[in-house]
Amino acid sequence: MNDLDPLSYFLGIAVTCHVSGLFLSQSTYARDILARTGMALCNPSATPVDTKQKFSSSSGTRCEDATLYWSLASALQYLTFTRPDISYVQQVCLQMHAPHTEHMLALKRVLRYARDTLTNGLHLYPSSIEKLVSYTDANWGMS
Template sequence: MSKLSSEFSMKDLDPLNYFLGIAVNSTSTGLFLSQQRYASEILEKVGMSQCKSVCTPVATFGKLYANTGSPCDDPTLYRSLAGALQYLTFTRPDISYVVQQVCLDMHDSRV
């Protein structure tokens, strides 16, 4: 720290506990990273904080088609949510497939 501070203007902000949506907990075996708070904030943003979870949130046998349904009222919200979900896959790789399916239609989102 002293060598870095001699070269750069910096200050010590104590141990890391939450940064860029990732909570960091230090244990004797290493670091535990979690985005539970970040995921809760996403759900609150779209008014889904009371929804129940499911094991497989997408039908693996069906396909979505680009020209079905009506355009989203607010495509900016859809794109923002898709980006937030992409960031969430850093600590939740189990939702990568579903998030990828959501991102396929970001250019022309429909409901």
């Protein structure tokens, strides 16, 4: 067994150690997604979601390139590991069976938001909890 030095990069996630904990970031991965979709220089968005928009699986026109939609939705879903602020992608992923143009536009809005927030990530701090406490319902299967 070898000591491979402190963790710095693993599965597309950059790990930065600091005094109070760890910072996990996928900014390189996000840049790759933006470059792959041709949105590296797109106009940024201040929010990842349009709160007025409601999805429907039957309205609008079908997405022209469903494969691109699936690829983009999957890539953004992986990005949520360190970016809980874009967890809205899960709602868009529910439409993968029959994507429409409005669903693709929602994914592109998340991309525009990701471009504006490339330096965001997840801060992990040590916990003050010293023991694990769990609860269970012993009668769960009996009712």
